[in-house]
Amino acid sequence: xxxxxxxxxxxxxxxxxxxxxxxxxxxxxxxxxxxxxxxxxxxxxxxxxxxxxxxxxxxxxxxxxxxxxxxxxxxxxxxxxxxxxxxxxxxxxxxxxxxxxxxxxxxxxxxxxxxxxxxxxxxxxxxxxxxxxxxxxxxxxxxxxxxxxxxxxxxxxxxxxxxxxxxxxxxxxxxxxxxxxxxxxxxxxxxxxxxxxxxxxxxxxxxxxxxxxxxxxxxxxxxxxx
DNA sequence: TCATTAAATTGTT
DNA sequence: AACAATTTAATGA
Numbered sequence: 001x002x003x004x005x006x007x008x009x010x011x012x013x014x015x016x017x018x019x020x021x022x023x024x025x026x027x028x029x030x031x032x033x034x035x036x037x038x039x040x041x042x043x044x045x046x047x048x049x050x051x052x053x054x055x056x057x058x059x060x061x062x063x064x065x066x067x068x069x070x071x072x073x074x075x076x077x078x079x080x081x082x083x084x085x086x087x088x089x090x091x092x093x094x095x096x097x098x099x100x101x102x103x104x105x106x107x108x109x110x111x112x113x114x115x116x117x118x119x120x121x122x123x124x125x126x127x128x129x130x131x132x133x134x135x136x137x138x139x140x141x142x143x144x145x146x147x148x149x150x151x152x153x154x155x156x157x158x159x160x161x162x163x164x165x166x167x168x169x170x171x172x173x174x175x176x177x178x179x180x181x182x183x184x185x186x187x188x189x190x191x192x193x194x195x196x197x198x199x200x201x202x203x204x205x206x207x208x209x210x211x212x213x214x215x216x217x218x219x220x221x222x223x224x225x226x
Numbered sequence: 227t228c229a230t231t232a233a234a235t236t237g238t239t
Numbered sequence: 240a241a242c243a244a245t246t247t248a249a250t251g252a
Contacts, residue, residue, distance in 0.1 A: 181236095192238085209236090
């Protein structure tokens with residue numbers, strides 16, 4: 001079976017393969033395939049039936065929809081080590097959103113057939129999936145709350161915290177490659193506001209700003225920032 | 227390895 | 240939104 005070394009390293013960092021039996025893991029790994037996307041590539045189109053569960057090895061994905069007047073707006077971002085699209089696999093209906101790579105990105109895909117096969121036979125996989133969905137739900141609820149109650153700096157903090165979510169993105173590296181522009185899209189504020197927000201957060205020793213990257217120094221404080 | 231250049235990103239108005 | 244400054248990545252001697 002011919003997964004790249006990158007893919008194997010990536011899978012070792014993921015949680016769900018660990019809950020499978022040896023046999024299930026082998027079958028699953030055999031079905032996985034890899035894609036490399038250039039900046040701006042649409043990986044999932046709106047209205048199409050989802051055909052795979054998508055893991056981000058490197059890069060960054062933007063999940064977006066468009067408003068009535070045609071302006072795209074970002075729903076969330078997917079950082080490396082995150083998986084997206086399970087919601088569209090659990091039902092058979094057209095996607096309501098589209099997914100775009102915001103930079104060169106490597107993805108790993110688990111085909112729908114294999115995904116369903118795991119759901120049908122593995123209780124541990126179902127437990128993983130429930131937990132995964134629950135964490136994502138909590139994330140969206142948190143986002144809605146912050147949008148209504150707190151100012152832009154807190155929302156930026158919320159956005160950063162969500163990308164460092166230990167369950168959704170079990171990343172080993174402390175630094176995340178995300179530009180301030182990507183953060184701005186994600187949180188729904190201007191890039192200028194993100195710029196000033198990250199400087200405020202840096203002064204408070206909560207994060208460190210890098211060129212095209214953010215390092216979280218105190219995840220606990222970032223997640224609760226008001 | 228170093229210097230040069232282009233591209234990306236940040237910082238500021 | 241526009242512009243300048245800065246950092247990185249790529250290229251070639």
